[in-house]
Amino acid sequence: MIKIENLCRDWNEFQIDHVNLDIKTGEYFVILGPSGSGKTLLLELIAGIWQVDSGDIYMDGENVTWTPLEKRGVGFVYQNYMLFPHKTVFENIAFGLNMRKVDKKEVKERVDNMMKLLSIDHLAHRLPRTLSGGEQQRTALARALIINPRVLLMDEPLSALDRKTRDGLTHEMKELHQKFNITMIHVTHNFDEALSLADRIAIMKEGKISQVGDTTEIFRHPKDKFVADFVGVENIIKGVASKYREKLTVIDTENISIYTTEQIVGPVHVTVRPEDIILSNKKVETSARNVFEGKITEISDNGAIIKLTIDVGEPIIVFLTRQSFIDMELNIGSHVWTYFKATAVHAF
Amino acid sequence: MRKLDYTTIFFILMGSFLFFFVLIPIVNLIVSANPEVLLSNLQDQEVVSALFLSIYCALAATIIALLCGVPLAYLLARDDFWGKGFVESVIDVPLVIPHTVTGIILLLVFNPGGIFGAPLSHIGLTFNDAIPGIIVAMLFASSPFVVNSSREGFESVDPRMEKVARTLGSGSLKTFFIITLPLALRNVVVGSIMCWARAISEFGAIVILAYYPTTAPILIYRRFVDFGLTESIPVAVLLISVCLILFLIVRLLISGWKTYDKD
Numbered sequence: 161m162i163k164i165e166n167l168c169r170d171w172n173e174f175q176i177d178h179v180n181l182d183i184k185t186g187e188y189f190v191i192l193g194p195s196g197s198g199k200t201l202l203l204e205l206i207a208g209i210w211q212v213d214s215g216d217i218y219m220d221g222e223n224v225t226w227t228p229l230e231k232r233g234v235g236f237v238y239q240n241y242m243l244f245p246h247k248t249v250f251e252n253i254a255f256g257l258n259m260r261k262v263d264k265k266e267v268k269e270r271v272d273n274m275m276k277l278l279s280i281d282h283l284a285h286r287l288p289r290t291l292s293g294g295e296q297q298r299t300a301l302a303r304a305l306i307i308n309p310r311v312l313l314m315d316e317p318l319s320a321l322d323r324k325t326r327d328g329l330t331h332e333m334k335e336l337h338q339k340f341n342i343t344m345i346h347v348t349h350n351f352d353e354a355l356s357l358a359d360r361i362a363i364m365k366e367g368k369i370s371q372v373g374d375t376t377e378i379f380r381h382p383k384d385k386f387v388a389d390f391v392g393v394e395n396i397i398k399g400v401a402s403k404y405r406e407k408l409t410v411i412d413t414e415n416i417s418i419y420t421t422e423q424i425v426g427p428v429h430v431t432v433r434p435e436d437i438i439l440s441n442k443k444v445e446t447s448a449r450n451v452f453e454g455k456i457t458e459i460s461d462n463g464a465i466i467k468l469t470i471d472v473g474e475p476i477i478v479f480l481t482r483q484s485f486i487d488m489e490l491n492i493g494s495h496v497w498t499y500f501k502a503t504a505v506h507a508f
Numbered sequence: 509m510r511k512l513d514y515t516t517i518f519f520i521l522m523g524s525f526l527f528f529f530v531l532i533p534i535v536n537l538i539v540s541a542n543p544e545v546l547l548s549n550l551q552d553q554e555v556v557s558a559l560f561l562s563i564y565c566a567l568a569a570t571i572i573a574l575l576c577g578v579p580l581a582y583l584l585a586r587d588d589f590w591g592k593g594f595v596e597s598v599i600d601v602p603l604v605i606p607h608t609v610t611g612i613i614l615l616l617v618f619n620p621g622g623i624f625g626a627p628l629s630h631i632g633l634t635f636n637d638a639i640p641g642i643i644v645a646m647l648f649a650s651s652p653f654v655v656n657s658s659r660e661g662f663e664s665v666d667p668r669m670e671k672v673a674r675t676l677g678s679g680s681l682k683t684f685f686i687i688t689l690p691l692a693l694r695n696v697v698v699g700s701i702m703c704w705a706r707a708i709s710e711f712g713a714i715v716i717l718a719y720y721p722t723t724a725p726i727l728i729y730r731r732f733v734d735f736g737l738t739e740s741i742p743v744a745v746l747l748i749s750v751c752l753i754l755f756l757i758v759r760l761l762i763s764g765w766k767t768y769d770k771d
Contacts, residue, residue, distance in 0.1 A: 209671045236675040259677035
């Protein structure tokens with residue numbers, strides 16, 4: 161368990177301001193914030209890279225606020241991995257064990273196992289500069305994990321990777337988290353990443369934590385406009401994805417079935433942009449694969465745009481122009497049909 | 509062939525003046541030396557011991573510059589502290605003052621009654637016309653090369669890499685020796701060789717602080733004054749060869765050293 165109490169640090173140009181966090185053992189905790197919000201600095205404070213001005217950090221009940229970083233037992237993975245360029249992949253991963261004076265034979269055994277686990281065993285004797293981004297990231301993860309850290313701290317670990325590698329690694333990090341049963345704190349500005357990985361999310365803004373909660377809480381009930389704007393999604397629904405047929409995936413939310421063209425299986429989050437949803441008073445023939453009937457439960461007037469919440473089994477938010485809204489003569493309780501294409505559904 | 513525009517042609521013309529201005533005298537000196545005379549000079553005890561004295565004292569000065577200059581370079585590369593600008597300026601001062609002035613400055617403090625010379629004379633160290641005098645003169649004039657070059661090397665190592673090493677259990681001094689120093693080693697070595705070559709060439713400060721025992725630049729000067737140009741040429745050629753070989757090593761190191769972040 162990691163407990164952070166009233167953490168403050170002033171760098172003149174920037175400050176971390178009274179941060180309180182409670183991270184449970186084995187939790188995948190994501191700190192989400194725009195760039196310049198101080199997420200990396202907070203992570204570095206937890207690691208002990210900077211000293212705090214005031215406040216306390218507890219790990220497993222022990223106050224580590226003044227423990228030097230080499231004795232804190234944290235793993236740290238930076239965005240640019242920071243592999244030691246003059247050491248091979250094997251030597252990079254073995255570094256932490258060698259510092260602990262682990263017996264040579266055991267080092268070899270443990271590093272080999274770790275490399276196998278991350279499928280980088282064929283790279284053992286390569287130097288970091290010859291590796292791809294994904295391979296470097298795996299090496300950095302292996303190097304941090306091998307010392308069995310109390311917590312693994314990761315600063316934007318996926319953002320330097322291309323989309324495809326990132327998706328693969330996201331999945332793998334989830335698996336690693338379960339396999340090692342390790343507490344992870346992951347800093348990112350990307351909410352897809354946060355959604356697919358986090359048990360809980362903290363939103364950070366200008367050196368302060370503005371909201372902490374599980375994914376649904378954060379995305380469904382953003383505490384303030386900043387969070388709402390930052391996470392920037394209106395329709396977000398949880399479900400389980402399975403293959404429906406060639407090039408089509410069905411997501412079962414327990415209440416409705418949503419179709420998407422994205423290839424994914426397992427527990428997912430689904431987002432649909434309100435502007436991709438078509439609304440009508442009666443059922444019409446369209447090519448849209450997702451057709452749901454529902455009742456309007458909420459109408460909010462944002463000036464030129466009217467925002468409607470429609471209960472189709474799951475709440476769905478739709479935007480209408482004022483003119484269409486008036487033409488359709490809609491009210492709370494009105495029956496409507498919603499249509500959106502399978503290509504408009506984003507699952508992750 | 510690509511057509512050169514007139515600006516390039518003009519700049520080549522102006523630049524080549526400087527290039528040949530440096531190159532031609534050096535080549536001229538080397539070709540004007542009679543190989544037989546060179547060989548006989550190499551057997552001249554006075555010449556050989558002067559050359560060795562220069563090389564040896566310069567090496568000692570370089571080692572001292574390394575021991576103190578590398579830690580200083582690291583501090584300057586990593587930390588922002590009050591008065592940092594002042595420290596940097598002081599380190600560079602030897603580069604901008606006349607070397608004879610350096611000699612006078614050092615003579616004032618290292619003479620047997622000076623603020624350094626007096627306590628050190630108690631433990632038997634004298635500087636006037638003695639090897640320690642040669643070494644301090646060389647050290648004073650050449651140490652900026654070690655500090656500046658090493659600093660550049662340390663600045664090129666991402667401090668976050670050191671932090672990662674520390675989270676993995678390596679103490680801060682250990683991290684310096686196994687991560688930072690190996691990655692900055694090229695700059696440290698290049699700085700040291702520049703320092704060494706510069707120390708071998710030192711004349712102005714040594715002529716004032718320690719005329720004896722005779723180092724190579726002093727020997728050249730004496731032969732020139734006592735016997736004229738022809739007598740000084742062979743020693744000059746030998747000394748310049750030593751310096752050029754060191755310089756060549758530097759150039760080879762710069763171009764050929766394996767850098768880990770580039771292909």
